[in-house]
Amino acid sequence: MTTALRIPREILDIEVAELLRATPGYKILGELIEINPHSLGETGKLDYLAALDRQESWICALKQEALVAIAGEVADETGGIFGAVDDEEREDVATALRLSPTAAQNRIDVARVLVGHLPNTISALATGEISAAHATVIAKETATAIRNGLSEDAVFRVEQTALAHAEFHTPGQVATKVKTTIAKLAPEEFEEIVDRARDSRRVSCYPEADGMATVVAILPAEDAQTVMKSIEAYILKRNQEDEVDAEWSMLSADMKRADALTAIASQALGAMADDVRPHRRPITISVAVDLPTLLGLAENPGQLAGYGAIPASVARKLAADGTWQRFVSDPTTGNLLDFGREKYIPPQELVDYLLARDRTCRFPGCRRSGQLADIDHAHSWESGGETNPANLGLLCRRHHRMKTHGGWKLKSNADGSCTWESPVGKQFFVPARPILDAI
Numbered sequence: 279m280t281t282a283l284r285i286p287r288e289i290l291d292i293e294v295a296e297l298l299r300a301t302p303g304y305k306i307l308g309e310l311i312e313i314n315p316h317s318l319g320e321t322g323k324l325d326y327l328a329a330l331d332r333q334e335s336w337i338c339a340l341k342q343e344a345l346v347a348i349a350g351e352v353a354d355e356t357g358g359i360f361g362a363v364d365d366e367e368r369e370d371v372a373t374a375l376r377l378s379p380t381a382a383q384n385r386i387d388v389a390r391v392l393v394g395h396l397p398n399t400i401s402a403l404a405t406g407e408i409s410a411a412h413a414t415v416i417a418k419e420t421a422t423a424i425r426n427g428l429s430e431d432a433v434f435r436v437e438q439t440a441l442a443h444a445e446f447h448t449p450g451q452v453a454t455k456v457k458t459t460i461a462k463l464a465p466e467e468f469e470e471i472v473d474r475a476r477d478s479r480r481v482s483c484y485p486e487a488d489g490m491a492t493v494v495a496i497l498p499a500e501d502a503q504t505v506m507k508s509i510e511a512y513i514l515k516r517n518q519e520d521e522v523d524a525e526w527s528m529l530s531a532d533m534k535r536a537d538a539l540t541a542i543a544s545q546a547l548g549a550m551a552d553d554v555r556p557h558r559r560p561i562t563i564s565v566a567v568d569l570p571t572l573l574g575l576a577e578n579p580g581q582l583a584g585y586g587a588i589p590a591s592v593a594r595k596l597a598a599d600g601t602w603q604r605f606v607s608d609p610t611t612g613n614l615l616d617f618g619r620e621k622y623i624p625p626q627e628l629v630d631y632l633l634a635r636d637r638t639c640r641f642p643g644c645r646r647s648g649q650l651a652d653i654d655h656a657h658s659w660e661s662g663g664e665t666n667p668a669n670l671g672l673l674c675r676r677h678h679r680m681k682t683h684g685g686w687k688l689k690s691n692a693d694g695s696c697t698w699e700s701p702v703g704k705q706f707f708v709p710a711r712p713i714l715d716a717i
Contacts, residue, residue, distance in 0.1 A: 285317075287317065287318065287319050287322070288319070290313065290317055290318055290319075290322060291318055291319045291321055291322030291325070293313075294310075294313065294318060294322045294325045294326050294329060295322070295325050297309055297310055297325075297329050298325045298326075298328055298329040298332070301405055301406070302332045302333045302335065302336035302404070302405065302406045303336065306329075306333065307333045310326070310329055310330060310333065313326065315327075331406070331409060332406025333406070334409075334410065335403050335404070335405075335406045335407075335408065335409055335410055335413075336403075336404055336405070336406055338403060338410040338413070339400055339403040339404035340404075341389075342388070342389040342392050342393055342400060342403075343389075343393060345371065345385055345386055345389035345390075346389050346390060346393045346394075348367060348370060348371060348386075349367040349368070349371065349386045349389070349390070350367070351390065351393070351394055352390070352394075353390070366684065366685075366701065367386065368382045368383045368386060369382070369680065369686075369700070370700060370702070370704075371385065371386060372642070372643055373642050373643070373698075373700065373704065373706050374704075376642070376643060377643060378643050378644065378645065379643070379644065379676075387417075387421065388413075388414055388417045388418065388421075391417040391418075391420065391421045391424065392413060392417050395420070395424050395433060396416065396417060396420065396433075396437050398434075398437050398438070398441060399413055399416050399417070399437055399440070399441065400413070402441055402444075407441075407444075407445075408441065408444045409449070411449040412444045412449050412452055414449070415449045415450070415452055415453040415456070416437065416440045416441075416444075416452065416453075416456060418453075419440075419453050419456035419457055419460070420433065420436055420437070420440075420456060420460070422471045422474060422475070423436075423460050423464060423467050423468075423471055426467045426470050426471065426474075427467070428460070428463075428464055428467050429464075432460075432463045432464055435459070435463060436456060436459050436460055436463065439455060439456070439459045440452055440455060440456050440459070443455045475498075476498050478496065479496055479497050479498060479501070480495075480496050481493065481494070481495045481496075482494045482496075485586055489587075489588050489589060489592065493539075508542060509535050509538045509539055509542070510535075510538075512538040512541060512542055513534050513535065513538050516534075516538070565580050565581065565582055565588070565593050565596045565597060566580060566581040566634070566713045567580035567581075567590070567593040567594070567597060571590045571593065571594070572593075572594060572597060574594070576590070577590040578590060579593070580592070580593025580596075580597075581713070582596075628665075628666075628667070628670070629653065631667060632648070632653060632667065632670055632671065632672055633648050633649065633672070634713060635667070635694045635711065635713070636648050636651075636671055636672040636694060636711065637672075637711065638651075638672070639651050639672055639673050639674040639677055640671045640672060640673060640677075640688075640696055640708055641673065641674070641677040641680075641698065641708075642698060642706045642708055644674060644677060646674040648672040650674070651672040651673055651674050651675075651678075652672070652673050652674070652675055652678045653670055653671075653672060654670065654671055654672070654673040654678050654681065654688075655669055655670060656669050656670070656671060656688045656689065656690035656696065657669050657690070667692065667694070668690060668691065668692040669690055670690075671688075671690055671694065671696060684701070685700075685701035686698060686699065686700060686701065687699040691710075693710040694710045694711060695707070695708060695709050695710040696708050
C-alpha cells in the first residue's frame with residue numbers, strides 16, 4: 279500500500295514564486311501545468327496566474343514569428359489582384375485561426391512591426407517581461423511613425439521609453455506614453471500621423487449580451503464633437519417640447535443620449551428609403567420570428583439580422599411596425615426550403631429568399647451584411663451554372679472577387695451550406711444557417 283505525499287502549501291508557494299522568476303519556456307510551462315492552483319495559498323495563486331501570463335507572452339512571441347513566416351516580412355506593395363495589401367495572406371490566416379479578415383490583417387500588421395522594427399519589444403515579450411497587450415499597443419502606436427520614416431534612433435528611443443514605462447503601467451498608459459514620446463521626438467511625423475489617421479475613421483457594431491450591442495465610432499476629434507453636439511441638440515429640443523412624455527423625463531442622461539442617436543439615425547434612414555434600394559429593396563431592419571410567437575401563442579426568441587437572439591416581446595414589437603414576408607422552413611433543420619428559377623438575373627422573390635437564407639456573406643468568418651453583398655453563382659452561369667437557390671449565395675464584393683480571380687473555389691449545396699477551398703488546398707465548410715439561429 280502506497281501513501282500519496284502531500285506537499286505543504288508553503289513549499290508549493292515557494293516553488294511557484296521560483297517558476298514566476300524563471301525565463302518562460304516549455305519546461306517551465308510543463309511544471310506549471312502539474313500544479314493545482316487550488317492547492318496554493320493566496321500569494322501562491324497570484325504568482326501562479328502571473329507565471330502563466332509570462333508563458334502566454336512567450337507563446338505570443340512565437341506566434342509573431344509564425345505570422346511573419348506566412349505573410350512575409352513586408353506587405354505586397356503591388357497590391358495583388360485587389361489593389362490592397364495582404365488579401366491572399368490575410369484570408370489564409372483568417373480561416374486557419376477562425377478570425378474575421380480584418381482581425382487577421384491586424385495581427386499580421388502587428389507581427390511585422392514587432393519582428394521587423396522592434397527587436398527589444400519582441401525580446402521582452404519572449405522573456406515575459408511585458409504582456410501581449412503591451413507589445414501590441416507599442417507596435418500599433420509606432421507603426422504609422424515608422425511608415426512615415428521615423429529614424430531608427432528615434433524608434434529605439436521610443437521603444438526604450440515604452441518598455442521602461444510598461445514595468446509599472448497598463449497597456450493604455452503605455453500607449454499614451456508612446457504617443458507623447460513620438461510627438462516630442464518627431465513633431466513633423468506626428469503631424470503627418472494625425473493627418474493620415476483621418477483615413478482610418480470608421481463605425482463598427484459589436485453584439486453584446488442581453489439584447490444589447492455596442493456601436494463604436496472612430497472619428498477625427500472635431501467630427502466627434504459634431505456628433506455629440508447633434509445628440510445634445512436633439513435632447514434639448516425634446517426637453518423643450520410642449521408635451522414631454524413622463525417616460526422621457528424619467529430617463530438618465532446616458533439613456534437620453536442613446537435614444538437621441540437612434541432617433542437621428544432613424545430619421546436619416548427614413549429620408550433615404552426611396553433613393554437607396556440595394557437588391558431593389560430599401561435598407562431594412564430584418565427580424566425572423568416563428569408564427570406561434572408572432573401570434574402570442576409561444577415565447578420563442580426572434581432573430582435580429584446582424585445581431586442574434588432577441589426576446590419574443592421585442593420581436594413582436596418590431597414586427598408590428600414592419601412589413602411582413604412569409605418564408606417556409608424545414609421543420610426538422612430550420613433551413614429555408616428550395617425553389618427553382620431559370621433566369622440569370624434572379625427575380626425579386628429569389629433575391630428576398632437569398633437575403634433571408636444567408637443574411638451575411640458566405641465566406642468563413644465574414645459578417646458583412648447581405649443587403650450590401652453581391653449575388654454570386656457558385657458554378658458560373660457562363661459554364662452552365664443555374665440560377666437557383668442551390669447555386670446562388672451572397673458574397674461581399676471582396677470575397678466575390680477573391681473567388682472569381684483569387685484562386686479560391688466554392689462548392690454550394692441546396693440547403694445554403696458551402697465548402698471553400700483555398701489556393702493552397704485547405705478546405706473550410708460553412709454550414710447552413712437555420713433562419714431562427716444566430717450567425
